[in-house]
Amino acid sequence: MLVLLPPSEGKATGGTGEPVDVARLALPGLAAARETVLTELVELCSGDEEKAAGVLGLSPGLRGEVSKNAGLRTAGTRPAGEVYTGVLYDALGLATLTPAARRAAGRSLLVLSGLWGAVRVDDAIPSYRCSMGVKLPGAGALGAFWRGPMAEAMPGAAGDGLVLDLRSAAYAAAWKPKGELAERTATVRVLQSRTVDGVEKRSVVSHFNKATKGRMVRDLLTAGADPASPAELADALRDLGYVVEGGAPERAGRPWALDVVVTEL
DSSP, X not given: OEEEEOOOSSBOOOOOBOOOOGGGSSSGGGHHHHHHHHHHHHHHHTSOHHHHHHHHTOOGGGTHHHHHHHTTTTOXXXXXXXXXXXXXXXXHOGGGSOHHHHHHHHHHEEEEETTXXXXXXXXXXXXXXXXXXXXXXXXXXXXXXXXXXXXXXXXXXXXXXXXXXXXXXXXXXTOOOOHHHHHTEEEEEEEEEEEETTXXXXXXXXXXXXXXXXXXXHHHHHHTOOOSSHHHHHHHHHHTTOEEEEESOSSTTOOEEEEEEESOO
16 A cells, blocks of 8 residues: 655754765655756755745745755755654654554655655655745746656556555646556545534535544554555445545546545544
């Protein structure tokens, strides 16, 4: 099982590991593209701060991210699973998994990134600021920039098993599975169910969505679940107490679309 996660906007700082070596990151086929984005991002942030902040979409309170990006070549690193923070990663709780579940996380989880393309949670990276929605002066829109390299690298990363796609829309745009691979891919939408005046209403709520996806991945890892298909994934989630709706697509060559319905976190 390969689980695709979005990164977090906020990231932990203070890494003490050796500076990043893009050749040693997972999916080595992305190395050249990573070097291109990294070089341009460092150059951008080493110049006019106002311009860099505009390109990165930073508010005045986040201008410190520009200088942080300028020093990415020499910055200390830490495992990506520690760099990414926020609601989803808090609910996932990598640091508190059992040893077996943590090893499974290292094999199964892949975090999409505007800077790195994709990294494993054990890859050593520095804290950075560069979302997939950024449009760099040279590389252009990163969502489009990564499509070619990701199309080459991702099928090998997926292997012949299930792909559980939990990415947000901006990161999903960088790679879309096709054909047979799409048919063993499942996307998950989290819906909050509320009863208003005796009528059930469902809505997508960001906090519920992120927290539930993190908890869901944690539960799968902790249970040692390794579903081989979207249908087996739906069954595994139901066995873990989740309310799962949806199923196979109407047309061949499309991912499964599953809804997980929750009433509380």
